Amino acid sequence: MALSLEQVPVAQTGVYPTPLQPLERLSRQLGGARLWVKRDDLTGLAFGGSKTRSLGTLLGRALAEGANTVITCGPTTSNHVRLTAAAANQLGLKVVLVLRQPKDGAPALQGNMLLNQVLGARLVYAEVDGLAGLEPVMEQVAEALRGQGAKPFIIPGGGYSPTGALGYIGLVQELAQQSQAAGFGIDAVVFASGSGCIQSGLLLGALATGTRLPVIGLTINRSVAELVPRIHHDVQAAAALIGLDGHLPADAVQVLDDYIGQGYAIPSEAGMEAIDLLAREEGLLLDPCYTGKSMAGAMDLARLRFKPGQNVVFIHTGGTPGIFSYADALVRPHGDAAHSAQLAGSAH
Numbered sequence: 601m602a603l604s605l606e607q608v609p610v611a612q613t614g615v616y617p618t619p620l621q622p623l624e625r626l627s628r629q630l631g632g633a634r635l636w637v638k639r640d641d642l643t644g645l646a647f648g649g650s651k652t653r654s655l656g657t658l659l660g661r662a663l664a665e666g667a668n669t670v671i672t673c674g675p676t677t678s679n680h681v682r683l684t685a686a687a688a689n690q691l692g693l694k695v696v697l698v699l700r701q702p703k704d705g706a707p708a709l710q711g712n713m714l715l716n717q718v719l720g721a722r723l724v725y726a727e728v729d730g731l732a733g734l735e736p737v738m739e740q741v742a743e744a745l746r747g748q749g750a751k752p753f754i755i756p757g758g759g760y761s762p763t764g765a766l767g768y769i770g771l772v773q774e775l776a777q778q779s780q781a782a783g784f785g786i787d788a789v790v791f792a793s794g795s796g797c798i799q800s801g802l803l804l805g806a807l808a809t810g811t812r813l814p815v816i817g818l819t820i821n822r823s824v825a826e827l828v829p830r831i832h833h834d835v836q837a838a839a840a841l842i843g844l845d846g847h848l849p850a851d852a853v854q855v856l857d858d859y860i861g862q863g864y865a866i867p868s869e870a871g872m873e874a875i876d877l878l879a880r881e882e883g884l885l886l887d888p889c890y891t892g893k894s895m896a897g898a899m900d901l902a903r904l905r906f907k908p909g910q911n912v913v914f915i916h917t918g919g920t921p922g923i924f925s926y927a928d929a930l931v932r933p934h935g936d937a938a939h940s941a942q943l944a945g946s947a948h
């Protein structure tokens with residue numbers, strides 16, 4: 601079968617290419633490989649994020665199938681859920697968000713949850729233990745909508761699906777063009793890996809476009825043992841959609857699980873230090889759940905595994921609204937506060 605990338609319907613959900621920027625001051629401080637940041641937090645849609653790309657191919661398919669309503673699911677903190685609501689609005693589709701009811705009562709009106717409300721999405725809460733429990737609820741919502749004459753299209757949580765993975769092929773093409781224009785070769789691409797959809801999409805993109813791209817996923821919840829076989833499987837499933845053989849060599853799927861800390865969405869010391877450092881040295885905002893932890897890993901890799909003269913690209917996958925849900929963890933006593941207290945004391 602011939603490679604049929606052009607036949608994949610894509611909805612215009614984002615603004616591309618996102619910038620590729622050098623982290624000059626940080627790289628000088630670290631003294632290892634040069635670090636770059638691919639600004640997928642600037643995809644142009646409702647505070648941005650890489651998930652805008654998987655929504656491009658998923659909503660492209662929804663439109664091609666004549667859908668008029670989109671259903672997706674996730675925790676109330678989900679970036680994918682917020683971006684689905686925004687993209688659906690942009691395309692004139694109705695949207696229903698099936699959300700896991702938080703155990704400790706009503707979800708805080710903050711971060712992504714606040715934005716879901718501002719975006720006017722219809723919200724359905726479900727009391728389930730694991731996120732997998734949300735999938736049957738989406739089916740029930742779809743069935744009810746069909747009964748009312750609507751044409752619903754279900755998007756799996758996180759956009760995790762072979763069609764979603766196809767959305768990241770464009771990211772590989774952008775990285776190849778931008779690094780070539782800037783005159784450097786990419787020695788590693790590093791980012792937060794959760795379901796593995798972004799990672800599968802990048803590996804597929806490299807395969808489909810014949811780009812040499814060493815991809816290293818830093819997991820934020822799953823172990824290496826769980827994620828590696830899953831990604832091998834998912835690359836094959838997505839490749840089949842475009843007529844490609846997606847078998848990869850065993851060592852092509854590189855995953856590190858050293859930066860999870862105490863668990864998913866629990867701030868880690870290394871992640872918080874990375875957030876402070878990037879904010880203060882580069883004016884770049886990262887979040888405690890995804891990009892803070894993965895940047896901690898990217899900095900270690902740039903210093904310890906790679907050498908001066910090499911280039912490591914960190915993908916800022918988004919998640920910026922999440923910052924506002926972590927106020928207590930982010931605002932820690934800093935030297936300046938102590939200094940101000942001293943000054944106030946000496947004024948008496």
Ligand SMILES: Cc1ncc(COP(=O)(O)O)c(C=O)c1O
Nearest residue numbers: 679794795796797798917918919
């Ligand atoms: C900001 C951010 N980065 C990275 C990821 C991980 O993406 P994936 O689940 O495709 O591995 C997510 C997933 O929700 C995310 O929201």
